[in-house]
Amino acid sequence: MIIDKDYAISEIDSRIYGSFIEHLGRAVYGGVYEPDHPQADENGFRKDVIELVKELDVPIIRYPGGNFVSGYNWEDGVGPKELRPRRLELAWRTIETNELGTNEFVEWTKKVNSEVMMAVNLGTRGIDAARNLVEYTNHPGGTYWSDLRKSHGYEEPHKIKTWCLGNEMDGPWQIGHKTAQEYGRLAVETAKAMKLVDSSIELVTCGSSSSSMATFPEWEATTLDHTYEYADYISLHQYYGNRDNDSASYLANSLDMDHFIKTVISTCDYMKAKKRSKKTMNLSFDEWNVWFHSNDQDKKLDPWLIAPPQLEDVYNFEDSLLVGSMLLSFLRFSDRVKMACMAQLVNVIAPIMTKDGGGAWKQTIFYPYAHVSKYGRGIALQPVVNSPKYDSTKFTDVPYLDTMTVYHPENEELTIFALNRSLEEGLDIDCDVRSFVGYQLIEHIVLEHENLKAVNTIEHEAVRPHSNGDAKVQDGRVTARLGKHSWNVIRLGKRS
Ligand code: AHR
Numbered sequence: 001m002i003i004d005k006d007y008a009i010s011e012i013d014s015r016i017y018g019s020f021i022e023h024l025g026r027a028v029y030g031g032v033y034e035p036d037h038p039q040a041d042e043n044g045f046r047k048d049v050i051e052l053v054k055e056l057d058v059p060i061i062r063y064p065g066g067n068f069v070s071g072y073n074w075e076d077g078v079g080p081k082e083l084r085p086r087r088l089e090l091a092w093r094t095i096e097t098n099e100l101g102t103n104e105f106v107e108w109t110k111k112v113n114s115e116v117m118m119a120v121n122l123g124t125r126g127i128d129a130a131r132n133l134v135e136y137t138n139h140p141g142g143t144y145w146s147d148l149r150k151s152h153g154y155e156e157p158h159k160i161k162t163w164c165l166g167n168e169m170d171g172p173w174q175i176g177h178k179t180a181q182e183y184g185r186l187a188v189e190t191a192k193a194m195k196l197v198d199s200s201i202e203l204v205t206c207g208s209s210s211s212s213m214a215t216f217p218e219w220e221a222t223t224l225d226h227t228y229e230y231a232d233y234i235s236l237h238q239y240y241g242n243r244d245n246d247s248a249s250y251l252a253n254s255l256d257m258d259h260f261i262k263t264v265i266s267t268c269d270y271m272k273a274k275k276r277s278k279k280t281m282n283l284s285f286d287e288w289n290v291w292f293h294s295n296d297q298d299k300k301l302d303p304w305l306i307a308p309p310q311l312e313d314v315y316n317f318e319d320s321l322l323v324g325s326m327l328l329s330f331l332r333f334s335d336r337v338k339m340a341c342m343a344q345l346v347n348v349i350a351p352i353m354t355k356d357g358g359g360a361w362k363q364t365i366f367y368p369y370a371h372v373s374k375y376g377r378g379i380a381l382q383p384v385v386n387s388p389k390y391d392s393t394k395f396t397d398v399p400y401l402d403t404m405t406v407y408h409p410e411n412e413e414l415t416i417f418a419l420n421r422s423l424e425e426g427l428d429i430d431c432d433v434r435s436f437v438g439y440q441l442i443e444h445i446v447l448e449h450e451n452l453k454a455v456n457t458i459e460h461e462a463v464r465p466h467s468n469g470d471a472k473v474q475d476g477r478v479t480a481r482l483g484k485h486s487w488n489v490i491r492l493g494k495r496s
Contacts, residue, residue: 001431002384003405004414006243010335012406014469015060016374018117019053019345020287021105021437022066024092025310028188030356031099031346031442032108037357044174045108048360052352053112053345057364057373060162062341063105063287064118069122070175074133079152090175090309093303097212102137105151108157112479115161117204117286118343120194121167122186123176134163138198162202162339164286165190165227168209168237168469172220178217182212184226191230204284204339205231210238220267228271233284233339236264239349240322241292247318247452248392251421254325255395255401261285261333271446283333288326290319290365291349311348315363317485318452322367325419331404334380342369355458362464363454367447369414371465371489375415378408383416383431390422399483400427412494414439420482423452427482434476439492441478444469448486465489 021027034389035044045477064072071090102118109379118137120130132145137158139146146157168174169183178186183206191203205227208216220234242250261283268281293313298407310493313319323342328331330337335375351366387401402419414436433439446469454462470482471490482488 001386001403001429003381003414003431003433003436004380005407005435007382009332009382010329011332012257012334012377012380013338014377015339016285016330016334017056017058017369017376018062018286018339018341018370019056019058020062020341021056021345021347022064022341023064023068023072023096024066024344024348026307026310026347026354027344027350028100029097029307031348031352031354033104033293036357043104043107045111046354046360049346049354050111051354052360052362053114056098056351056370058112058114058345060117060339060341060343061109061114062119063162065091065119066129066167067174069119069121072121073125074102074121076150078136080101086339088304092465094308095304095306097306099413103152103154104131106160115281116158117162117164117339118160118204119167120190121176122169122183125184127190127193128162130190131197134194134197134201138201141270161200162204163194164204164206165231165449167294169206170213170215170408179214180222184223186229187223188226191227195230202232203230204233204235204286207234207236207264208419211256212265218261219268220264221271224268225274228277228281230276230278231241231264231281233282233304234264234268236260236283236285237287238285239287239289239291239343241290242318243292245422246393247393248421250318251321251325251419252392252395252398253322254329255398257326257329258332261329261337265336267334281436282338283336283338285330287341287343289343289349309347312353313349315365316452317454319450320364320368320447321419321485321487323365324372325402327368327372328402328404328419328459330419330493331376331380331406331417333370345371348384353417353458359458361456361458362461364454367463367465371445372417375491376406377411378406378411381405381407401429413442414492415425416478416490418482418488418490420484420486420488422484425484429478429480429482431478433473433478433492436492436494437474438494439473440495441473442469442491443467444480445489445491446483446484446486452485
């Protein structure tokens with residue numbers, strides 16, 4: 001590898017380390033909020049969860065859905081709790097009590113040092129509900145909706161900056177699913193009204209709900225034709241799973257992800273050219289993760305329960321390797337991917353799990369997310385990589401080495417993130433870092449396990465990182481042996 005200060009891709013927007021909380025399963029009730037829990041604070045928020053979210057350092061959190069938002073009346077979740085209606089929640093077929101709503105969620109995000117990315121309902125509702133919500137949350141006062149907020153105890157506006165124009169509107173499962181033409185028209189008119197209420201907000205228009213949708217990327221082209229001048233970002237969503245137990249292919253999925261991102265960038269740039277626009281559309285990868293472990297179990301759940309254990313994937317070690325690799329894709333495209341949300345954050349396909357009334361623990365995927373969130377801030381550098389490759393059943397020419405580097409000029413630190421995809425052998429890396437004069441090794445963190453299927457439980461954290469990697473820095477070269485199927489974080493810093 002060659003790593004050079006001059007090979008800068010972009011300043012990294014820290015919002016790529018965002019996440020997502022949906023009114024789904026035990027994400028909100030039993031995850032974020034559990035007033036009877038011994039660790040609950042004065043607002044009913046679990047303090048153990050707050051501490052774990054803070055450890056991940058999550059700058060932005062998408063809310064309140066997801067599929068949920070397409071049937072949600074935001075007015076149900078504000079005002080006196082005893083007056084809030086219980087509703088049939090049709091996306092996940094549960095009962096929504098509305099005990100927690102917009103104001104409480106904003107309060108919670110402050111406690112975890114984050115901010116809200118708010119989605120509006122473009123399924124069952126539209127322009128009116130969306131513009132009223134912006135007025136409720138962001139207008140200072142003196143109008144019906146802003147004064148209602150004040151009467152609910154929130155004198156100051158929440159100033160929510162980032163808003164999603166619906167969720168996965170291309171998906172036939174979505175309540176209020178639309179054709180690209182229908183969505184494009186509704187999205188642009190909603191965007192117009194929302195920006196008239198508050199011109200400082202930023203808007204995310206719905207892209208495809210995955211690259212495997214038959215309508216991808218025509219959906220992007222058609223909808224952007226309507227929304228290009230009003231939207232600031234287009235969304236991407238993608239989940240992977242290892243259903244065939246084909247780990248060699250599974251660990252190569254970031255190649256698919258890179259291809260997805262490149263295609264969306266090309267489509268945006270085509271639209272920029274078509275419209276003779278000066279504006280560049282950026283990307284918000286606002287749902288991504290591994291999701292498949294809980295699929296069968298979820299089919300057995302009865303409907304109309306309150307906060308049932310839905311989408312509770314128990315992640316294993318190989319999932320954590322893929323999650324690390326997906327994060328590297330965001331760094332590779334950090335000139336265009338400005339936001340990303342791991343879906344989700346607590347209990348629902350999540351790095352953090354809780355037991356009702358009991359403890360909280362870290363799933364395997366917690367670690368690569370925490371590492372890249374902590375050490376992946378600054379400037380993404382494009383490494384020149386010469387790696388041996390393999391073919392799997394689904395991919396050809398997969399580099400064994402998946403790597404990205406981040407330079408933090410203020411801290412004078414350089415971090416090499418490196419995944420060895422080989423299932424059989426270690427990999428010796430040799431990196432030229434001569435442009436980093438005087439840099440020495442700080443630590444070489446390794447996440448490894450003999451068993452790809454090892455999981456963490458509340459009782460036992462089988463998969464956790466150690467700092468005993470063997471990286472060495474000498475004469476402007478970093479050398480290290482990366483164990484077979486291992487995730488590595490090699491940190492260098494300037495010593496005076
Ligand atoms: O994150 C779980 C679900 O996945 C979301 O509700 C939806 O947007 C996506 O299909």
